[in-house]
């Protein structure tokens with residue numbers, strides 16, 4: 441942690457202590473959505489609303505795609521302001537380097553491997569089968585908050601199963617734009633192309649309308665409609681996933697800006713990982729325009745919270761579902777350097793995310809947290825923030841990071857794990873990984889080889905320490921295997937190594 445923050449926030453600690461003392465369950469039945477303030481939050485016994493939540497989930501936004509994370513090309517003043525008002529995490533992770541699994545981990549507090557959702561839904565079942573939906577038996581964070589009296593609004597990309605598994609069946613009162621799609625057919629109204637459309641977009645809209653703006657309009661309507669109740673707004677933008685389409689005026693702006701960039705040494709694209717290429721710096725005009733539209737969305741939502749007078753009681757969370765797309769056979773839209781690789785890979789570029797939490801009155805503004813955290817942690821954290829009890833058997837792979845947010849206790853856990861037994865269009869190879877302290881081990885399933893890195897000293901994963909530190913590598917491999925066995929992680933049906941080799945050979949022939 442950098443610096444300290446005031447952990448003696450009487451209002452919150454007092455209220456939590458009070459709830460614990462009286463047992464929360466009975467109160468919840470009497471007055472859903474209302475908690476009681478203790479000392480410091482006003483007069484004893486004064487009724488106080490539970491905190492609201494706004495959860496921004498951005499698609500495919502890379503770790504370095506924001507000004508506050510070091511981008512020198514994209515412009516994100518509103519998100520940078522959010523970071524100044526909240527806590528910025530340097531070592532926050534997505535539970536998977538592709539979409540659906542990470543999304544499921546946020547909703548359930550479980551690792552994708554435990555849920556069986558190890559691949560982006562719609563991706564190949566070979567060489568390892570996976571579950572193509574998030575089971576209705578899961579009690580999602582939306583369901584937990586809804587039970588406690590929250591209005592729950594889902595706006596944007598879902599990608600957690602087909603119709604019976606839509607957001608309205610997983611705890612959301614409202615679903616706008618969420619379906620089985622992993623990407624919109626196009627970002628321009630009417631969001632249709634070749635018989636594909638976003639089927640849950642409400643009627644309305646006009647020529648030239650841009651999806652990120654429209655989803656924001658819908659989010660603001662939800663906020664207007666939830667007056668008088670605590671709310672969860674889950675604004676899950678389709679941006680900045682492909683197709684890389686921006687509003688023309690923004691593309692023009694960044695095209696001109698790209699031309700003014702100082703000269704750089706070396707080629708803009710370099711070959712990596714076989715026939716794949718990676719971008720060496722950020723200068724894609726349309727991608728920059730998409731990022732700006734996301735930033736404007738954040739600004740508009742924040743202004744609406746102020747207008748409604750609820751900003752002091754609203755917790756704002758900002759996260760992305762996997763790393764930036766930086767290795768493809770064509771020209772990749774973004775660059776994650778100094779992180780290695782990008783979406784689809786278990787190198788840091790594929791899983792390390794921009795993450796910001798603003799919690800007025802609790803989080804010290806402008807704080808920076810360097811503790812590793814992961815997307816399974818949101819569920820138990822949000823429950824604790826709301827003063828709600830843990831859900832036994834649900835968020836079993838997450839830990840509450842409320843202690844970190846208050847500037848204190850680190851979460852108790854041995855390590856953070858990944859299992860991605862699939863191929864992806866980014867040139868990756870099936871693999872698993874574990875991070876414990878400063879060390880991270882990646883195991884490649886095709887040949888069972890491993891790589892070991894010290895991320896504190898080598899954020900770019902350039903120096904493989906596996907041979908130099910065989911004991912460390914063996915220890916991490918052991919806990920990774922134990923974890924995989926413990927959660928019954930899926931592997932190819934008939935002896936994994938042979939299966940992967942067959943697949944690898946078939947791919948090489950294509």
Ligand SMILES: [Ca+2]
Nearest residue numbers: 499500539761
């Ligand atoms: Ca994604």
